[in-house]
Amino acid sequence: MIFYDCSTAPSPRRARIFIAEKGLEIETREISIAQGEQRAPDFLAINPRATLPVLITEAGHTLSENVAIATYLEALHPEPPLLGRNPEEKGQVAMWNAIAEGQGGMAIAEAFRNAHPAMKGRALPGPLDLDQIPELAERGLKRAAAFFELLEARLAESPYLAGDVFTLADITAYVFTDFARVIKMRPREDQPHLRAWAEKLAARPSISL
CATH class of the missing domain: 1.20.1050.10 (Glutathione S-transferase Yfyf (Class Pi); Chain A, domain 2)
Structure with a gap:
């Protein structure tokens, strides 16, 4: 998996916290929103919507919404449960x-x-x-x-x-x-x-x- 992050923005921070709460270590690449790197051609090839966070799954699929990232990671790593126990x-x-x-x-x-x-x-x-x-x-x-x-x-x-x-x-x-x-x-x-x-x-x- 590869996680595209921006350390200064709130949305990727949500995914970063979720990953940490799961105790996971995922390869992370920093994208600077302040410098407009989310709109660079290389990143647009990954996420044409030019938003963060992004998670590339083990199968190579792109997830670019927090709920999608959380759902995927919870399914792979159900403990501790962060999306509900029942x-x-x-x-x-x-x-x-x-x-x-x-x-x-x-x-x-x-x-x-x-x-x-x-x-x-x-x-x-x-x-x-x-x-x-x-x-x-x-x-x-x-x-x-x-x-x-x-x-x-x-x-x-x-x-x-x-x-x-x-x-x-x-x-x-x-x-x-x-x-x-x-x-x-x-x-x-x-x-x-x-x-x-x-x-x-x-x-x-x-x-x-």
Whole structure:
């Protein structure tokens, strides 16, 4: 297997944490988004969508979405289970992972990519050059704040997002809440459950990679 990573970006960080939690050592190649290497011909030959992460499977197939990478690796290495231990838990993991992606990751990306000077002309990841829309940045900030409130409410009733154990849903939500620093958003003092959960996850060895 070959893992294409970018050490500064949130999406490949999710896969990197998943790989570490599985205790796997996979050949890794660094692709610098800051230098535009994801749009170079050599990488576009691997992933024409110009996004990271990418995992080349043992059979030589290309997986370019976090859920696909996690599903593949979990099937090969079921322990420790990160996608759920039974049907009920699997459903919760899938649901909360989708919530974290759609209501968290997309909101934070919307706010960041439509406002930060470094993202001018690059309002969406991928091969297209798209202009920033300031109104979307404002909307993204509101959506991100609502996501933090959603996490606080959930974590007030559950130690982890999908239940009583750490899963892919926690990886996704943690990476995005941590990345929210780029839009100057952090868990507030009046969000104690979110803050405690984030501190608990930050202590895991995989998180610092």
